[in-house]
Amino acid sequence: MTAWDLDKFKGVFIAMYSAYDKTGAVSEKRVKKLARYYVNTGVKGLYVGGSSGEGILQTVDERKKVLEAVMEEVGNELTIIVHIGANSTKESAELAIHAEQVKADAISAVPAIYYRLSEDSVERHWQVMIDSSSLPFIIYNIPQTTGFHLTQTLFKKMAAQDKVIGIKMSGESVFELQQFKANAGKEFLVYNGPDEQYLGGRIMGADGGIGGTYGVMPELFCQLDAYYKQGEVEEAQLLQAKINSIITRLLSYPSLYGATKAILSLRGIETGAPRLPLLPVREEDFEELRKLNEEIESSIKSYS
Numbered sequence: 647m648t649a650w651d652l653d654k655f656k657g658v659f660i661a662m663y664s665a666y667d668k669t670g671a672v673s674e675k676r677v678k679k680l681a682r683y684y685v686n687t688g689v690k691g692l693y694v695g696g697s698s699g700e701g702i703l704q705t706v707d708e709r710k711k712v713l714e715a716v717m718e719e720v721g722n723e724l725t726i727i728v729h730i731g732a733n734s735t736k737e738s739a740e741l742a743i744h745a746e747q748v749k750a751d752a753i754s755a756v757p758a759i760y761y762r763l764s765e766d767s768v769e770r771h772w773q774v775m776i777d778s779s780s781l782p783f784i785i786y787n788i789p790q791t792t793g794f795h796l797t798q799t800l801f802k803k804m805a806a807q808d809k810v811i812g813i814k815m816s817g818e819s820v821f822e823l824q825q826f827k828a829n830a831g832k833e834f835l836v837y838n839g840p841d842e843q844y845l846g847g848r849i850m851g852a853d854g855g856i857g858g859t860y861g862v863m864p865e866l867f868c869q870l871d872a873y874y875k876q877g878e879v880e881e882a883q884l885l886q887a888k889i890n891s892i893i894t895r896l897l898s899y900p901s902l903y904g905a906t907k908a909i910l911s912l913r914g915i916e917t918g919a920p921r922l923p924l925l926p927v928r929e930e931d932f933e934e935l936r937k938l939n940e941e942i943e944s945s946i947k948s949y950s
Contacts, residue, residue: 650782650811652853654725655752655835657690658867659856661698662716663907666918672708676917677715683915684724684861688868690854691725692716693754693814697791698858698903701729702759703921706737710744717748727784727856731755735771739778746779754784754814757794765800776809783809787826788816788839798829805830812853815839820850827851841867842893845886848874858902859893862909862939865946888945895938901925908932909939 662684665676681692694716695701695709704712713728720726728750730741738755745753755775757768776783785804789795795817804810813830815823816839827836827850838847841857844867848855860867866889873882899905903920904927910917912935919926927935 649808652811652833652835654690655727655812655853657854658688658860658864658871659691659693659725659727659837659854660684660689660860660864661693661696661856661858663698663858663861663903663910663917664700664704664920665712666921668918670918670921672704672711673918674711674715677712678719680910680915680917681716681720681724683910684864685720687864689724689860689864691727691751692720693727693729693856694750695729696754696786696856696858697788698861698906699729700903700921700924701731703924706732706740709741713745713750714748717750721749725752726750727752727754729754729756729786730775731758731786733758733760735774738771738775742775742778742781746781750781752782752784752811753779754786756786756788756792759792762793765797768794768796769800769804772804776807781809782811783807784811784835784837785813786816787813790817798825801826802829805834811835812837814856815847815852818843820846823847823852824850842890843886844870844889845874845882859889859896859906862896862906863889863892863942863946865949866942869949885949892938892942892945899927899931899935901927905931905935908935909942912936912939 667673728745732738787796812835814837838852838855841859870885896905907917908927
């Protein structure tokens with residue numbers, strides 16, 4: 647029996663975007679405004695400092711500043727999972743300690759990137775983080791960006807620990823997602839990562855999802871989750887198709903994060919440009935993004 651209330655970790659979690667001021671520095675004010683924007687959308691919580699949050703591109707102090715702002719603003723209203731993965735194990739451990747100090751609900755991490763690491767290296771990297779705090783740990787598996795493919799052997803070894811409560815499965819195979827669930831047991835949390843297959847992940851056993859495009863249409867993903875829970879599969883398929891049409895258009899711009907942040911700015915939520923090497927949107931893209939935003943908002947209203 648797990649020591650944690652796992653229900654608070656089930657459902658739709660927004661992979662929260664970065665929020666910078668005009669100079670490119672982390673803006674606590676903008677972080678708080680963005681976090682507040684998500685409170686009444688129906689989501690269960692926020693995943694802070696992941697790919698969408700540009701955690702890998704920020705310093706340790708910047709990452710701490712972002713999390714502190716989130717916790718101050720919505721820490722008592724939403725479940726907060728913080729990504730602490732860094733190339734340095736020492737920095738990851740420091741972020742784990744900080745996450746516990748500010749009372750985040752859980753920590754999560756990718757393997758270190760750039761170096762092609764052995765399973766032993768990744769295991770030790772994660773274990774230091776796990777041992778650095780009393781918070782539950784959620785594995786983040788995204789082999790297409792880290793270059794590390796998590797085997798079921800290492801996964802089962804990690805999942806056997808009481809403090810390891812889940813995995814964010816951002817690989818593209820729903821079969822592999824199902825295998826993670828099967829090998830760890832019913833209580834072990836599995837999150838669908840690829841936004842385009844949220845429904846597929848849920849059908850194959852995911853307990854919820856963590857995604858970046860949720861940030862411009864959280865209500866649609868919450869409705870999609872509701873359709874799944876109610877057994878309304880045909881309605882869920884139609885909504886997933888609508889969502890995927892939106893995602894396809896977002897991916898047509900030079901940077902997904904630039905496009906999503908631009909859409910938020912059209913709603914009065916300023917988060918600044920993404921940090922290089924991630925690209926901002928071009929001036930000539932804004933009119934099309936304005937039309938896309940209107941379509942998204944119209945879709946949200948139609949399901950409310």
